[in-house]
Amino acid sequence: MSVFTTVTADELRDWLKNYSIGHLVSLEGIPAGIENTNYFVDTSHGRYVLTVFEKLTRTELPFYVHLMAHLARHGIPCPAPIADRDNEYLGTIHGKPAMLATRLAGRSQMEPGPAHCAAIGNMLATMHVAGQSYNRRFDNPRGYAWWVDTAPRLLDFLPADERALLESEIAFQRAARDDGLCRELPHGVVHADLFRDNVLMDGERVGGVIDFYFAGDDYLLFDLAVTLNDWCSDAAGELDPAKADAMLRAYHAERPLSDAEHRAWPAMMRGAALRFWMSRLYDFHMPRDGAMVHKHDPARFRDVLRARIRAGDTLPWR
Numbered sequence: 001m002s003v004f005t006t007v008t009a010d011e012l013r014d015w016l017k018n019y020s021i022g023h024l025v026s027l028e029g030i031p032a033g034i035e036n037t038n039y040f041v042d043t044s045h046g047r048y049v050l051t052v053f054e055k056l057t058r059t060e061l062p063f064y065v066h067l068m069a070h071l072a073r074h075g076i077p078c079p080a081p082i083a084d085r086d087n088e089y090l091g092t093i094h095g096k097p098a099m100l101a102t103r104l105a106g107r108s109q110m111e112p113g114p115a116h117c118a119a120i121g122n123m124l125a126t127m128h129v130a131g132q133s134y135n136r137r138f139d140n141p142r143g144y145a146w147w148v149d150t151a152p153r154l155l156d157f158l159p160a161d162e163r164a165l166l167e168s169e170i171a172f173q174r175a176a177r178d179d180g181l182c183r184e185l186p187h188g189v190v191h192a193d194l195f196r197d198n199v200l201m202d203g204e205r206v207g208g209v210i211d212f213y214f215a216g217d218d219y220l221l222f223d224l225a226v227t228l229n230d231w232c233s234d235a236a237g238e239l240d241p242a243k244a245d246a247m248l249r250a251y252h253a254e255r256p257l258s259d260a261e262h263r264a265w266p267a268m269m270r271g272a273a274l275r276f277w278m279s280r281l282y283d284f285h286m287p288r289d290g291a292m293v294h295k296h297d298p299a300r301f302r303d304v305l306r307a308r309i310r311a312g313d314t315l316p317w318r
């Protein structure tokens, strides 16, 4: 259940006087999601989503809100924030920052086939290209620096074999960077969490890309690896070759991958698996105060990491 802040129809009717989106027709709490309060809001003008931000602050939010506005302006199907009559995207509900954005079509496809993987690969590449002209900067808060800082705090929670895996993977990622493997990689603003549940599929078309609240600056290839690891892995963590091939080809068709990206690919796939193994371990062993009990299984990405290590340089490409 993710309506942490209750908004009544009367309160919203009053709030909507600040906007130019017509009058309220219906208001419905959205049960999915664990970070924010979300409502579907239908008005006489169209369909919207109201988000009340439970943790992100007014200082942190502009990076994400303007990113969505930027991408939507470039034709990416992501929530387009709606400005109020003072031309502000962020308002206040119950003392918390709140935003209206367009409601997108489709639903999450948790069992994608190659056609879905191709559609999201192509969309990711167009997002990366459109993101190049976004001029706010914010380093990926779950990037390499976080891995290195956080790993020592996780070691005590792990059995010996997992400790060894974590230590050796951090050493591997450090060596990759020391050897200059990442030096020529294109970077920019990335979604960094483009899992299946953050994409709304409308048949085989991408209807919407949502949940930009892990976005930041990183290697574009890292974002592709995050996406591929979730969309194209089987139950054991191994890559499904047909899905992976479909995603990579569709991405490459829109933003051709360079030789430097080709060389860094196996390490990037491992890094992307490490990131989610670590964040899931972190949330499991060191939950934030007041966080909802909704822990993702860390073992899933431990297995993906092991599978990528086993595959070595034989990973599918283009």
Ligand SMILES: Nc1ncnc2c1ncn2[C@@H]1O[C@H](COP(=O)(O)OP(=O)(O)OP(=O)(O)O)[C@@H](O)[C@H]1O
Pocket: 002, 030, 032, 033, 034, 035, 036, 037, 038, 049, 078, 079, 101, 102, 103, 104, 105, 197, 200, 208, 210, 211
């Ligand atoms: N713009 C949108 N258009 C259509 N549906 C949306 C939109 N934004 C959110 N949703 C729906 O609301 C659900 C919850 O949103 P979201 O995943 O962003 O929740 P959250 O609590 O903010 O984040 P998290 O996934 O990290 O818990 C989504 O699964 C989706 O069904």
Ligand SMILES: N[C@@H](CCO)C(=O)O
Pocket: 193, 195, 276, 279, 280, 296
């Ligand atoms: N996609 C992340 C959750 C944070 O959005 C995970 O599956 O661990």
